[in-house]
Amino acid sequence: MTAQWSAAVRRRSSKKESVRGWRRRSAALLLAGATPAVPLAFLAALTPSTPAVAAPPGSAGKGSSGGVFEPRAPYNATFFYPWYSNGSSDGSFWQHWQGSVSPNIGHTPPANWLSHYLPAVNNTSAYTPSTQLYNSSDVNVFNWQVGQMKAAHQAVAISSWWGQGDPSDTNFNTIMRYMNPATSADPTNPYPNLRWAVYYEQEGYGDPSVQQIDSDLNYIKSHYANQPGYLTIGGKPVVFVYNAKDCNCADWWTSDVTRWKQARSDTGFYVNMKIDPVVYGGVNPRVMDGWHEYGPTSRTDQYGRYYYMISPGFWREQDPPVLARDPVAFANAAKAMASANVTWKLTETWNEWIEGTSVEPGIDANWTYDGGPNNGQATQADSGFGVTSGPCTTTTCTSTAWVNTLGANLPPPS
Helix, strand or coil: CCHHHHHHHHHHHCCCCHHHHHHHHHHHHCCCCCCCCCCCECCCCCCCCCCCCCCCCCCCCCCECEECCCCCCEEEEEEECCCCCCHHHHHHCCCCCCCCCCCCCCCCCCCCCCCCEEEEEHHCCCCCCCHCCCCCCCCHHHHHHHHHHHHHCCCEEEEEEEECCHHHHHHHHHHHHHCCCCCCCCCCCCCCCCCCCCCEHHHHHHCHHHHHHHHHHHHHHHHHHHHEEEEEEEEEEEEEEEECCCCCCCCCCHHHHHHHHHHHHHHHHEEEEHHHHHHHHCCHEEEEEEEEECCCCCCEEECCCCCEEEECCCCCCCCCCCCCCHHHHHHHHHHHHHCCCCCCECCCCCCCCCCCCCCCCCCEEECCCCCCCCCCCCEECCCCCEEEEECCCCCCCCCHHHHHHHHCCCCCCC
């Protein structure tokens, strides 16, 4: 695995990935050794939703069928990262909080970590990195996260997935157990109607064969898609594909679309691909079920009736801000997305803390350096969550400000 991803690092070249690519590559190197998840789940009444909002043709979900809720289009969805671990609580590596040694961006949590921000678990205003740098497999953290997604009116969480047996797969298995009311008698899930889909990451770093894709999709189908927490549309399980440019070839998108068209036919999945083949290759968008852009370096982006995306900001630790956090601009973006006639309304992201794109509640951290990142020291900042300039009030500059903005502007799922 390490050699495979190291090779991907060396050959990586992408138009829109010049900013984001290092993060995904580092992620692949870091994902190792997650602790087994506690097999908890929640019982909750899955009640029928309110009448559905009109949706673009061919996009309607199955609604409330057989007592199992499914959201209807348009879908409020966000990208979710299940890859964090807390070295103090589970004795393991501080996955993704620490960073990697290639490139040399290693940190020493909880004194310092790879983000300008600190999660505000349970919406706390306290500054306790030793506990707030959370473990993704912690049921209490999960309950807090899905409760905040409910407040933000999110219907779908799209979870980063790096392959069978990978720690992201282990943690996604835990998520599906948490979302399954038949697994346990724990009734504490605050949002049982939230639905999940996998974000198939490896397509962005190589060209998996049709056989490999089929194997992965059939694995997802047999392990997750048959559970009530997994999103289906028209009876088909949903998968998002991170098909960013992964070679210097002129027509790289041709292989991506050809292989995924075949896998889609083989497995019966609803496939939503990154928009690159349409934008750069002129591919007919009708060849796939859906399209999206992963581009949180931009405040907004839209393609036809397929998607509208918004981002709160983009600021990697040790780099200048690429997209400044501005509560007014984000509120305007959320309003525009709410009124857009599209199938997918995407918030990018829920908790990609390293790139500074999270809307999940958090607080700021100030950084000082003396000789390199391992000597850095974090202290609590005085400013609001990510707002370094522009309007800042007790309403717009709080740990939950970005969640509150989404909840105020997006209609609840139906």
